[in-house]
Amino acid sequence: MMIQDYFNSDPLAPYYNLNGLTDVVLTCDIDWAPEYAIADVLELVESYGYKISFFATHKSELLLEQSESFEVGIHPDFTRQKSNYSFEDKIVRLLEIYPDSLGTRSHRNFFGQNISDMAKAAGLKYEASVFLWNESFCKTHIDYNSMVRFSYMWEDGIHLDTNTPREVSTINLNTPGMKILNIHPILIYLNAETDDQRREVTKRYSDLTKAPYNELKQFVNKGYGIKSFYTEILDYLKSQNVQTHLLKDLAGIKLSEIKLQQNVA
Ligand SMILES: [Zn+2]
Secondary structure, eight states: OOGGGGGTTOTTGGGSOBTBSOEEEEEEEOTTOOHHHHHHHHHHHHHTTOOEEEEESSOOHHHHSOOSSEEEEEOOOOOOSSOSSOHHHHHHHHHHHOTTOOEEOOGGGOOOHHHHHHHHHTTOOEEEEEEOTTOSOOOOEEOTTSOEEEEEOEEHHHHHHTTOOSOGGGSOOSSSSOOEEEEOHHHHHHTOSSHHHHHHHHTTOSSGGGOOHHHHGGGOOOSSOHHHHHHHHHHHHHHTTOEEOOHHHHHHHHHHHHHHHHHHO
16 A cells, blocks of 8 residues: 555645645744734745744734735633633633634643633634644544644744754655644744743743834844744745645645545445
């Protein structure tokens, strides 16, 4: 059997790069980044003609705009021990800002069956909190709630934290599998060399969303940093004629599997 044969019944098989690298998903957790840092990411990705799925922690005017090149899922933070809001409240409040959201990814990947049930009840169709660092073969599945579950395999801050050489070849892009690559606007904006550099800057602000442009600008690394590396990744994808997709679109394709199974039954 050929590897393709194992995925005959999976409508996402064309996105699993079974015949070499053809398809990638770019995502971005905005993590309370100020507006200009989010704009910086969007401008970079759009300059390649690529699409990106944002996951939002807060209200961004830019992300309220309608665009073919991005979608907005929610990025609730369930990690704070002291909070005035229940888990449900956190989901509902973000969905009030972004009523068109179809997906969620939890901040710091904090996700469990209780949150899955709440996300389902709130009408969300997909979930992307599982992080499988540099896993060579990620796939997608439909869970017991009929939610589509995506795993992502690369992230900017983890690449720095693990001291992985900043070479595109260190990322498992040329194996089969779903390739979901995640970034954070503040890290990209600062073009940081280490995630600690980013932490040094962000700890100055109790509300990072309001960090003044003229202040933050001074901390932008002019040497080779994570934005330089991310740009090299995008250059590589472009050189290989790779297509990008929004997670909501892939989730829609995956959900057609349920209908197919129902028709067979
Ligand atoms: Zn986050």
